Amino acid sequence: MNLPYAEPYKIKMVEQIYNSTREQREKWIKDAHYNLFNLRSSQVFVDLLTDSGTGAMSDKQWAEMMLGDESYAGASSYYKMKDAIKNIFGFDYFLPTHQGRAAENVLFSTIVKAGDIVPGNSHFDTTKGHIEFRNATAVDCTIDEAFDTTIDHPFKGNLDLNKLEHVLSTNPKENIPFIIVTITCNSSGGQPVSIANMKAVKEMALTYGIPVFYDSARFAENAYFIKLREKGYENYTIKEIVREMYRYADGMTMSSKKDAIVNMGGFIGMRSEELFRKASVYNIMFEGFITYGGMSGRDMNALAQGLNEATEFEYLESRVGQVEYLGKKCMEYGIPIQFPIGGHAVFVDAKKMLPRLPKEEFAAQTLAVELYLEGGVRGVEIGAVLADRDPKTRENRYPALELLRLAIPRRTYTNNHMEYVAASLKNVAERCDNIKRGLKIVYEAPIMRHFTVEFEKL
Ligand SMILES: *Cc1c(COP(=O)(O)O)cnc(C)c1O
Numbered sequence: 133m134n135l136p137y138a139e140p141y142k143i144k145m146v147e148q149i150y151n152s153t154r155e156q157r158e159k160w161i162k163d164a165h166y167n168l169f170n171l172r173s174s175q176v177f178v179d180l181l182t183d184s185g186t187g188a189m190s191d192k193q194w195a196e197m198m199l200g201d202e203s204y205a206g207a208s209s210y211y212k213m214k215d216a217i218k219n220i221f222g223f224d225y226f227l228p229t230h231q232g233r234a235a236e237n238v239l240f241s242t243i244v245k246a247g248d249i250v251p252g253n254s255h256f257d258t259t260k261g262h263i264e265f266r267n268a269t270a271v272d273c274t275i276d277e278a279f280d281t282t283i284d285h286p287f288k289g290n291l292d293l294n295k296l297e298h299v300l301s302t303n304p305k306e307n308i309p310f311i312i313v314t315i316t317c318n319s320s321g322g323q324p325v326s327i328a329n330m331k332a333v334k335e336m337a338l339t340y341g342i343p344v345f346y347d348s349a350r351f352a353e354n355a356y357f358i359k360l361r362e363k364g365y366e367n368y369t370i371k372e373i374v375r376e377m378y379r380y381a382d383g384m385t386m387s388s389k390k391d392a393i394v395n396m397g398g399f400i401g402m403r404s405e406e407l408f409r410k411a412s413v414y415n416i417m418f419e420g421f422i423t424y425g426g427m428s429g430r431d432m433n434a435l436a437q438g439l440n441e442a443t444e445f446e447y448l449e450s451r452v453g454q455v456e457y458l459g460k461k462c463m464e465y466g467i468p469i470q471f472p473i474g475g476h477a478v479f480v481d482a483k484k485m486l487p488r489l490p491k492e493e494f495a496a497q498t499l500a501v502e503l504y505l506e507g508g509v510r511g512v513e514i515g516a517v518l519a520d521r522d523p524k525t526r527e528n529r530y531p532a533l534e535l536l537r538l539a540i541p542r543r544t545y546t547n548n549h550m551e552y553v554a555a556s557l558k559n560v561a562e563r564c565d566n567i568k569r570g571l572k573i574v575y576e577a578p579i580m581r582h583f584t585v586e587f588e589k590l
Pocket residue numbers: 184231232233234256258259314318347348349350386387388389390397398
């Protein structure tokens with residue numbers, strides 16, 4: 133008999149979670165105005181809201197916490213983080229920040245000005261927010277295949293080189309501060325970018341004299357997909373693949389809450405000393421002195437250790453494997469999901485599950501509420517609520533896809549939890565015909581409305 137797969141870790145500490153009754157959940161979600169961000173975590177059984185900062189640290193990371201050096205300047209923890217960044221990515225310069233969007237704030241304050249254009253593959257919402265906040269424009273150059281959930285393509289995060297060249301050739305160089313490549317591409321479903329694409333982007337960028345930055349939150353999951361799917365890299369270690377990926381980048385922004393497996397943290401990595409000096413000014417203003425930038429010494433230690441663990445094949449096999457486990461279970465139950473399955477989340481196609489719901493009634497948000505009512509499972513809407521209103525016309529923007537994202541925290545749940553989530557979804561799918569109406573917005577903020585929006589059931 134072939135031996136089945138088993139996780140490369142055992143559990144040393146557990147945290148109790150409680151399930152609830154449907155009756156309780158009906159009251160709680162109504163009180164939360166049908167916005168799952170307003171629920172208390174104690175009202176949730178399996179929490180798949182995000183994989184950001186929600187992972188479980190290892191015994192070695194906890195041990196590192198105790199060794200943290202809390203000196204204001206020049207702490208050994210800073211040097212541990214510096215060495216890890218140099219070894220893993222090859223960058224000589226870095227600035228610590230308290231999370232990913234803070235890295236964006238510091239870097240973009242340094243190099244983005246009003247009127248600029250920042251091309252990339254489906255920019256993450258905080259990235260786009262920080263670009264638009266500076267009256268600059270994010271131009272999405274992702275390949276068309278990414279926008280059809282049924283097309284099987286190994287690297288749906290890739291940039292379309294024709295789209296990119298069009299942006300680079302029709303705008304003055306002074307207005308394009310950099311190209312941003314998001315790995316994996318969160319907004320298109322945790323889809324990876326190939327090394328061939330990274331190389332081609334860098335070559336094109338060089339001919340136009342424009343730097344390339346990687347938005348690197350899930351760089352290790354991206355490397356894992358390269359090992360599995362890209363010819364020529366089968367025998368590389370994950371760390372070798374990561375080094376190869378970053379040969380084609382001039383810098384990176386990082387949300388360490390993802391692939392550095394810590395609860396809080398971030399950084400900017402870069403090659404240029406000049407950029408480092410300029411960005412240091414903003415880092416000191418917004419984040420803190422350049423040897424801690426919004427992080428405690430103990431957190432920098434855990435981050436350095438986390439980077440090393442996240443770039444091990446066995447870890448990634450179990451991490452991405454668990455996401456695939458949930459995705460395959462959903463497919464077995466006939467639930468329409470984004471294909472191929474991404475690295476950190478399963479994306480359910482809500483329009484296919486609730487085809488009769490008009491777009492004004494928010495199919496993905498409706499489905500998220502139904503899944504919570506069914507099993508106390510919290511996912512998140514990636515659809516018209518998140519897409520927000522057009523900043524100029526103030527009309528609702530309706531994206532091509534209405535998705536319910538089930539993001540899986542790292543090393544946190546077992547595959548039994550995944551079985552539970554898939555079964556809850558199956559039960560919702562079976563009564564979809566009876567879900568005839570969706571939700572109506574009764575309150576929304578002028579920007580990034582999804583966090584605080586309030587709904588009424590129609
Ligand atoms: C999470 C994320 C960010 C922002 O990071 P925070 O740590 O949440 O501020 C930026 N880009 C991508 C691709 C992300 O996934």
